[in-house]
Amino acid sequence: MSAEISTPARSVGASGQSSLQDFLRRLFGSQEGVLFLIVAVLWLYLMSRSDVFFTQRNIGVMLSQVSMIAITGFGMTMLMIAREVDLSVGSMQAFAGVTAMQALNESHSLIVGLLAALAVGAIVGAINAGATLGLKISSFIVTLAMMQIVRGLAYTSTNAAVQNEHKLASFKKVFNGAFIENPVRIPNPVLTMVIIFIIFGLILSRTTFGRSIYAIGGNPEAAALSGIPVNRIKAICFIITGMLAALSAFMLIARMNSGQNNAGFGFELQVIGSVLLGGASLAGGKGTLVGTLLAAVLLGTVNNGIVLLGYNSNWQTAVVGLMILTAVFLDTMRRRMTGQS
Amino acid sequence: MATTTSAPLLTLAGIRKEFPGVVALAGVNFELLPGEVHALVGENGAGKSTMIKIISGLYRPDAGEMAVGGEVAEFRSPADSIARRIKVVYQELDLVPDMSVAENVFLGGYPKTPRGLVDWAALNSRTESLLAELGLDIDPGTPVGELRVAEQQLVEIARALSQQAQIVIMDEPTSALSPGEVDRLFAVIEQLQQRGVGIIYVSHKLDEIFRIADRVTVFRDGQLVTTTPIAETSIQQLVTWMVGRELSDLYPKSPAVIGEPLLRVSNVSGPGIYDLSLTVHAGEVVGIFGLMGAGINSVGRVIFGASPRTAGQVTLAGQEVGAGSPGDAMEKGLALLTENRKEDGLVLPLSVKNNMTLASLRKFATFGWLWPRQEIKESADYVNRLSIKTPSLRQQVRFLSGGNQQKVLMARWMMRDPKVLLLTEPTRGIDVGSKAEIYRLIDEMAHRGLGILFMSTEIPEILGIADRILVMREGRIVAAFGRNEATQERLVAAAASDLNDAIVEAG
Numbered sequence: 001m002s003a004e005i006s007t008p009a010r011s012v013g014a015s016g017q018s019s020l021q022d023f024l025r026r027l028f029g030s031q032e033g034v035l036f037l038i039v040a041v042l043w044l045y046l047m048s049r050s051d052v053f054f055t056q057r058n059i060g061v062m063l064s065q066v067s068m069i070a071i072t073g074f075g076m077t078m079l080m081i082a083r084e085v086d087l088s089v090g091s092m093q094a095f096a097g098v099t100a101m102q103a104l105n106e107s108h109s110l111i112v113g114l115l116a117a118l119a120v121g122a123i124v125g126a127i128n129a130g131a132t133l134g135l136k137i138s139s140f141i142v143t144l145a146m147m148q149i150v151r152g153l154a155y156t157s158t159n160a161a162v163q164n165e166h167k168l169a170s171f172k173k174v175f176n177g178a179f180i181e182n183p184v185r186i187p188n189p190v191l192t193m194v195i196i197f198i199i200f201g202l203i204l205s206r207t208t209f210g211r212s213i214y215a216i217g218g219n220p221e222a223a224a225l226s227g228i229p230v231n232r233i234k235a236i237c238f239i240i241t242g243m244l245a246a247l248s249a250f251m252l253i254a255r256m257n258s259g260q261n262n263a264g265f266g267f268e269l270q271v272i273g274s275v276l277l278g279g280a281s282l283a284g285g286k287g288t289l290v291g292t293l294l295a296a297v298l299l300g301t302v303n304n305g306i307v308l309l310g311y312n313s314n315w316q317t318a319v320v321g322l323m324i325l326t327a328v329f330l331d332t333m334r335r336r337m338t339g340q341s
Numbered sequence: 342m343a344t345t346t347s348a349p350l351l352t353l354a355g356i357r358k359e360f361p362g363v364v365a366l367a368g369v370n371f372e373l374l375p376g377e378v379h380a381l382v383g384e385n386g387a388g389k390s391t392m393i394k395i396i397s398g399l400y401r402p403d404a405g406e407m408a409v410g411g412e413v414a415e416f417r418s419p420a421d422s423i424a425r426r427i428k429v430v431y432q433e434l435d436l437v438p439d440m441s442v443a444e445n446v447f448l449g450g451y452p453k454t455p456r457g458l459v460d461w462a463a464l465n466s467r468t469e470s471l472l473a474e475l476g477l478d479i480d481p482g483t484p485v486g487e488l489r490v491a492e493q494q495l496v497e498i499a500r501a502l503s504q505q506a507q508i509v510i511m512d513e514p515t516s517a518l519s520p521g522e523v524d525r526l527f528a529v530i531e532q533l534q535q536r537g538v539g540i541i542y543v544s545h546k547l548d549e550i551f552r553i554a555d556r557v558t559v560f561r562d563g564q565l566v567t568t569t570p571i572a573e574t575s576i577q578q579l580v581t582w583m584v585g586r587e588l589s590d591l592y593p594k595s596p597a598v599i600g601e602p603l604l605r606v607s608n609v610s611g612p613g614i615y616d617l618s619l620t621v622h623a624g625e626v627v628g629i630f631g632l633m634g635a636g637i638n639s640v641g642r643v644i645f646g647a648s649p650r651t652a653g654q655v656t657l658a659g660q661e662v663g664a665g666s667p668g669d670a671m672e673k674g675l676a677l678l679t680e681n682r683k684e685d686g687l688v689l690p691l692s693v694k695n696n697m698t699l700a701s702l703r704k705f706a707t708f709g710w711l712w713p714r715q716e717i718k719e720s721a722d723y724v725n726r727l728s729i730k731t732p733s734l735r736q737q738v739r740f741l742s743g744g745n746q747q748k749v750l751m752a753r754w755m756m757r758d759p760k761v762l763l764l765t766e767p768t769r770g771i772d773v774g775s776k777a778e779i780y781r782l783i784d785e786m787a788h789r790g791l792g793i794l795f796m797s798t799e800i801p802e803i804l805g806i807a808d809r810i811l812v813m814r815e816g817r818i819v820a821a822f823g824r825n826e827a828t829q830e831r832l833v834a835a836a837a838s839d840l841n842d843a844i845v846e847a848g
Contacts (some may be wrong), residue, residue, distance in 0.1 A: 057738055206711050214688075214691060218691050219685070221684060222686055222699070
């Protein structure tokens with residue numbers, strides 16, 4: 001039975017609280033607010049424990065690593081709001097990576113290499129969408145299979161790694177360079193992350209497409225009956241996720257200076273963990289890019305801290321699991337408190 | 342009948358319950374006598390559900406005392422309440438569908454053989470005799486999932502008997518029953534009364550209450566307004582108490598100005614409906630009445646394209662509406678309000694505003710870019726126009742009461758300025774105040790020249806608002822009446838002459 005507690009009538013928009021109270025309530029009341037506080041506290045702690053932590057170089061490197069998780073995570077957030085998931089993004093790091101490196105070696109053109117990666121991402125995303133929506137199989141199963149298939153394709157296209165044979169000067173700058181140097185140096189991956197964050201953040205919050213994604217995840221039948229093309233929008237989300245994962249893969253090969261067929265193991269869990277901890281739910285209908293970004297930064301900070309404070313770096317793997325568990329726990333608690341089934 | 346001389350089965354004295362920001366019950370005094378049917382009425386959120394949850398041990402009161410059979414009762418959990426022989430028959434029945442009737446009736450307390458095994462023979466024979474006492478002819482071995490909802494409900498009541506319940510609480514027990522099934526339920530309730538069982542009966546259907554209740558208690562905004570013998574009050578009086586003001590006319594009906602034909606449905610078939618033909622004119626309210634399962638719930642879905650159309654043609658203002666495409670139907674000027682608010686209407690995690698504008702997003706956007714100010718302005722207009730009770734436009738729609746949620750959905754479709762509105766049971770499960778509001782809106786829209794096709798299983802509202810009434814049985818239109826020739830008897834006679842229901846009514 002549902003609780004029948006009616007909300008007392010108040011005029012729309014009236015608020016008796018001061019803006020500071022309102023601000024604090026929203027800060028602590030939202031997943032994003034809580035994450036922000038945790039990240040802030042952690043940063044202050046690491047600043048006090050390590051001289052290296054808050055240097056331009058360390059923060060730059062850390063955020064560059066975070067950017068790969070976050071960029072793929074932005075696509076995954078949209079997909080998970082729409083109540084779907086893509087487990088193949090980890091294998092994509094390998095397959096899109098080796099394909100892009102081969103294209104670079106053939107063409108000696110950065111653009112061709114990038115386009116090759118994006119094409120692989122779009123195709124795999126389209127296949128995920130087709131199998132999930134066309135055959136009406138759960139995307140969890142479809143992309144679990146694709147995760148293996150794509151990994152297999154990466155193995156068959158190269159034995160171990162595709163080495164950099166094009167020696168393009170601009171290639172390594174994709175990851176290490178910085179288009180903006182002043183007043184602070186913003187490494188290219190971080191700049192890319194910020195641009196994609198802004199673009200997709202606006203799409204989610206300010207366009208009919210974004211609104212439709214939330215509606216589809218919240219109630220697919222209601223969305224369809226309101227004239228929203230559910231399958232088309234879900235398909236676009238799959239393709240966007242595939243392409244953003246491929247973009248991450250392109251950064252990864254620039255960082256490693258080679259395309260490796262075993263790249264990205266466990267990457268899908270880092271991404272999904274960040275999205276969940278960022279406030280999305282497996283049940284769909286909610287989640288924000290800010291949440292995903294903060295969760296990815298939190299993951300990056302913890303990993304960075306583990307290294308800086310001299311702990312065994314294998315803990316980094318366990319942290320991801322802990323993050324997913326925490327995220328699901330928080331989600332369940334919140335649902336219980338608001339009385340949702 | 343109630344014997345007023347006997348001691349009460351249940352007494353509530355000064356029961357109070359608060360939730361953050363809301364006083365759900367403000368010091369309620371209540372009494373249930375043996376053999377009495379005591380009805381609880383009130384709008385959604387008035388406090389009925391909270392009181393039932395306190396009696397059944399789901400909530401603990403903040404203040405006040407409760408006594409069962411004269412002894413003080415402090416329930417910490419539903420188990421405590423069951424131990425004091427209180428049984429709640431909920432709207433969503435808690436039976437195990439894969440288990441047999443007998444297994445369900447004695448769930449948790451099976452008769453045992455001396456060796457400690459389940460005594461199946463005793464289980465079945467005792468169930469059989471319980472069912473016979475209730476006048477039911479159901480095989481105890483049937484899996485409950487195969488029974489109709491009405492029969493499942495009676496199994497729940499048999500379970501109450503097996504637990505020797507002294508107090509039975511029924512929450513909207515007739516919401517899914519046909520008239521014949523309601524009669525049978527009422528016969529069973531009379532049986533319970535004769536055994537001295539006290540029954541608390543919650544319902545939005547006031548005519549039912551006058552059929553079976555001995556006394557009625559009215560709630561409003563957490564306050565107990567009054568308790569009175571049913572013989573000393575009237576429907577009009579109850580409604581006034583419930584809404585706190587006089588509802589002069591539940592069914593406002595302006596004289597219809599019938600215009601051009603708008604919606605033409607020709608020989609349409611689809612899941613559950615066969616060879617449906619009808620016309621809705623501008624300014625006209627056409628009602629389709631049918632019993633549960635008669636197919637009225639499919640009519641809107643098939644016309645709108647939410648369910649497949651296997652044959653026939655639909656045109657709106659002369660334009661053909663494609664089959665199976667809600668998008669096309671909307672484009673041509675159709676709107677559909679379905680009967681399942683939560684399943685396929687509301688997007689629960691989204692705000693009031695975002696639920697309202699969901700079907701008209703394009704109106705608020707240029708090339709897909711939304712202009713929030715227009716959205717907010719128009720949503721606020723509708724909140725005021727439909728007097729929707731919500732703290733803000735940003736409030737998640739899940740926290741609104743049923744009536745207000747339904748108004749949000751009405752706003753969603755009104756915002757599109759449709760030519761014809763298809764409404765399937767738009768007032769199911771909502772309080773009388775919101776019902777009146779929705780009837781008023783329907784009348785207002787018809788007056789503005791919209792065509793309305795209104796599907797309902799409830800006769801009074803069909804009679805109250807329709808200009809023309811079609812009756813559906815087994816997926817086919819079997820009768821048509823003008824507003825002045827339709828009566829309750831005629832509609833029931835036309836709708837219920839199917840075999841199943843005739844048997845139920847004879848039995």
